[in-house]
Each structure stands twice: as structure tokens, then as C-alpha cells.
Amino acid sequence: MEQKNFFFSIIMAIYNVEEFLDEAITSIIDQALDFEHHIQLILVNDGSVDASGEICLKYKEAYPENIVFIDKENGGASSARNEGLKYAKGKYINFLDPDDTLSPSTLLKVYDFFEKNYSKVDVVSIPMMMFGKTSGPHLLNYKFDKTRLVHILKEHTGIQLSAPSSFVKKEAVKNHFFNEDMAYAEDSEWLTKIIMKRQVYGIVSEGQYNYRRREDASSATQTGKNDKKWYVDYLKNFSRELINHSITTLGYVPRYIQYMIAYDLQWRINIEDRTDVLTDKEVEEFFDLLERILAFIDDDIIFEQKSLN
Structure with missing residues (x-):
């Protein structure tokens, strides 16, 4: 062969x-x-x-x-x-x-x-x-x-x-x-x-x-907003994890990682209409974690976002 x-x-x-x-x-x-x-x-x-x-x-x-x-x-x-x-x-x-x-x-x-x-x-x-x-x-x-x-x-x-x-x-x-x-x-x-x-x-x-x-909107990115894990778990496992990894390996959070986190947050921060997915306590936990993550992101990085309302 x-x-x-x-x-x-x-x-x-x-x-x-x-x-x-x-x-x-x-x-x-x-x-x-x-x-x-x-x-x-x-x-x-x-x-x-x-x-x-x-x-x-x-x-x-x-x-x-x-x-x-x-x-x-x-x-x-x-x-x-x-x-x-x-x-x-x-x-x-x-x-x-x-x-x-x-x-x-x-x-x-x-x-x-x-x-x-x-x-x-x-x-x-x-x-x-x-x-x-x-x-x-x-x-x-x-x-x-x-x-x-x-x-x-x-x-x-x-x-x-x-x-x-x-x-x-x-x-x-x-x-x-x-x-x-x-x-x-x-x-x-x-x-x-x-x-x-x-x-x-x-x-x-x-x-x-x-x-x-997909026409039936069945892919993970299309259905995620109806899943609890799309919110708090995501902030912990992606946003906070990359911040921690950056600090461990570089000693700081580079603007590349800041920009990535800010860009990807836009799909999750509009959760006022997610009361059918998250409890009041989970919404509170989400915003508490979000606030701590945003502390690592420069203001100009947020204003640079092209698709953020």
C-alpha cells in the first residue's frame, strides 16, 4: 500500500x-x-x-x-x-x-x-x-x-x-x-x-x-440566545478565561484580546427580553460578571466596535 x-x-x-x-x-x-x-x-x-x-x-x-x-x-x-x-x-x-x-x-x-x-x-x-x-x-x-x-x-x-x-x-x-x-x-x-x-x-x-x-435557524449561533449557557457560562469560559490567560502569559490584557471580547459581547448584552431564559438572579449575575470583565477593556476599544449599538 x-x-x-x-x-x-x-x-x-x-x-x-x-x-x-x-x-x-x-x-x-x-x-x-x-x-x-x-x-x-x-x-x-x-x-x-x-x-x-x-x-x-x-x-x-x-x-x-x-x-x-x-x-x-x-x-x-x-x-x-x-x-x-x-x-x-x-x-x-x-x-x-x-x-x-x-x-x-x-x-x-x-x-x-x-x-x-x-x-x-x-x-x-x-x-x-x-x-x-x-x-x-x-x-x-x-x-x-x-x-x-x-x-x-x-x-x-x-x-x-x-x-x-x-x-x-x-x-x-x-x-x-x-x-x-x-x-x-x-x-x-x-x-x-x-x-x-x-x-x-x-x-x-x-x-x-x-x-x-440555516433556513430553520438551527445552528448553535442561531439558537444560542435561548440557552442559559449563552450568557453567564460564556462570560466565565470565554471572556474571563482569555483575560486570565493573558495576564498569566503576558502580564496584561493586550488590546487584541480586549477587542475580541468587546466584539463578541454584542451578541449577549441585549438580554432584556430573555426573561423566559434567565431568572432575575441569573440576570444580576450576568451583569455583575460583565462589569468586572469590562474593567479590563479600554473605553476606546468599546467605541471602536463597528456593530455595537
């Missing part, structure tokens, strides 16, 4: 996505970079009760040397991604969501950038374009003006929150797993800690991550 030289391991955490899964998998098989020689696809079926498992098996049978199929009990996206990491053999790793796709030239462009800048970066990110219920560029696409390096201590607005639209060196991921106790922003927390080690990451403006906004 020919020894594969995998440039990429694409890990997909799969849960009840039979409607979209073929499209996601096909976008990897049809890459300009030779799939059969250079791409490993790791399909982790996280306890799906629809036909997702059968779809995975169909592709596993078609490409037995490239595709790893893992069937496990439901444990959440972080659990599935952590399981997939155990099987990754590629030089670079990505976590494509199973209802999204990559543009055909993405892996080739990202590979070329990584090879030219291998000693400088552990992470390379690409623009996100939304499709489905809403379409158009993601709010944070402004930084993708050209293919380049982003030095986070010099360019504090160049925040990168999405792990699925990023590619990470396998050697940078060693012993760095997703927090399985987090229901939201677990990929952002994971990615940010990796980026902070070098304080620089790469962006490839020619790549494209196609991010599906």
Missing part, C-alpha cells in the same frame, strides 16, 4: 446533518490540491440519529485510504473534534463544519502560504462568506485586504474567532484540546490561545470558507 503524504487532515464533527453532508465532503474531495495523495478526511459521527452515519460510510468505502470514519456516542462538537485529533496525520489541521464548504482552491493556496511562512506562523485563516438564510461577507472579513501576516499586538482589530475557517500546524496542536465543558465559543478560545503563543498568524485572501446560515 502506498504511503500517503497528507498535507491536511480535515476533521468534521458530524451531528444530524444528512441534508448538507454530501456537499461538505464533496468540497474537500474536489479540491485543486490532489485529494487522494494529500488530504486526510476524518469523519466523526457524534451520535447522529439521521442518515449521517450511512453517508460517511459511503465515502469511507469509496476512499478507504484517505477517509477515517469514527462512530461515537453524542458528546458535543468539542468531544468529536478531540476524538478526531487522535487520528490526524496531516501536517496541517482544519475543522470544517459539516454544513459548510471550502472553495476549490483553498487548500492549495493555504498550503503554499504555510510552506513559505512555516517558521513564522502556526495558524492561517481565510475569509468567510455566508450563504443560505443570509448571504454576504462575514463582519470580520475587513482584515482580508491581501494575503499577509497579522501581528496581533500591532493590529488589535485583526481578530480571528473561527477555528473552522482557520488551519493550524499539527505540531502546534499537541496536547491542546478543545474544552468539552464549553457550549459556545470553544473553538475561539482554543484558537486564540494558539495564536497568542506566536502573536502572529497568516491570512490568505484568495481562500474562501462558505458558512451556511
Whole structure:
């Protein structure tokens, strides 16, 4: 059997996505970079009760040397991604969501950038374009003006929150797993800690991550506002955790982290109409924690927010 030289391991955490899964998998098989020689696809079926498992098996049978199929009990996206990491053999790793796709030239462009800048970066990110219920560029696409390096201590607005639209060196991921106790922003927390080690990451403006906004509004980011964990747990596990991590590793909270926290708070602070989700005591706890977090964010960082009312 020919020894594969995998440039990429694409890990997909799969849960009840039979409607979209073929499209996601096909976008990897049809890459300009030779799939059969250079791409490993790791399909982790996280306890799906629809036909997702059968779809995975169909592709596993078609490409037995490239595709790893893992069937496990439901444990959440972080659990599935952590399981997939155990099987990754590629030089670079990505976590494509199973209802999204990559543009055909993405892996080739990202590979070329990584090879030219291998000693400088552990992470390379690409623009996100939304499709489905809403379409158009993601709010944070402004930084993708050209293919380049982003030095986070010099360019504090160049925040990168999405792990699925990023590619990470396998050697940078060693012993760095997703927090399985987090229901939201677990990929952002994971990615940010990796980026902070070098304080620089790469962006490839020619790549494209196609991010599906589901018509039934069933994705985690679309349903989160109706979940208690979207509020206090999020502030503890993401905002406060990144503040604590910054102080521990750098001795202060850099403006890049401040900007990231301020940007992401906008989806949670309008909770006057969340009385059906939070008790009065939980609302009080939320605002108390929010006040303590805001103490670490400069006023001008808050005023810089482009999408904050």
C-alpha cells in the first residue's frame, strides 16, 4: 500500500446533518490540491440519529485510504473534534463544519502560504462568506485586504474567532484540546490561545470558507440566545478565561484580546427580553460578571466596535 503524504487532515464533527453532508465532503474531495495523495478526511459521527452515519460510510468505502470514519456516542462538537485529533496525520489541521464548504482552491493556496511562512506562523485563516438564510461577507472579513501576516499586538482589530475557517500546524496542536465543558465559543478560545503563543498568524485572501446560515435557524449561533449557557457560562469560559490567560502569559490584557471580547459581547448584552431564559438572579449575575470583565477593556476599544449599538 502506498504511503500517503497528507498535507491536511480535515476533521468534521458530524451531528444530524444528512441534508448538507454530501456537499461538505464533496468540497474537500474536489479540491485543486490532489485529494487522494494529500488530504486526510476524518469523519466523526457524534451520535447522529439521521442518515449521517450511512453517508460517511459511503465515502469511507469509496476512499478507504484517505477517509477515517469514527462512530461515537453524542458528546458535543468539542468531544468529536478531540476524538478526531487522535487520528490526524496531516501536517496541517482544519475543522470544517459539516454544513459548510471550502472553495476549490483553498487548500492549495493555504498550503503554499504555510510552506513559505512555516517558521513564522502556526495558524492561517481565510475569509468567510455566508450563504443560505443570509448571504454576504462575514463582519470580520475587513482584515482580508491581501494575503499577509497579522501581528496581533500591532493590529488589535485583526481578530480571528473561527477555528473552522482557520488551519493550524499539527505540531502546534499537541496536547491542546478543545474544552468539552464549553457550549459556545470553544473553538475561539482554543484558537486564540494558539495564536497568542506566536502573536502572529497568516491570512490568505484568495481562500474562501462558505458558512451556511440555516433556513430553520438551527445552528448553535442561531439558537444560542435561548440557552442559559449563552450568557453567564460564556462570560466565565470565554471572556474571563482569555483575560486570565493573558495576564498569566503576558502580564496584561493586550488590546487584541480586549477587542475580541468587546466584539463578541454584542451578541449577549441585549438580554432584556430573555426573561423566559434567565431568572432575575441569573440576570444580576450576568451583569455583575460583565462589569468586572469590562474593567479590563479600554473605553476606546468599546467605541471602536463597528456593530455595537
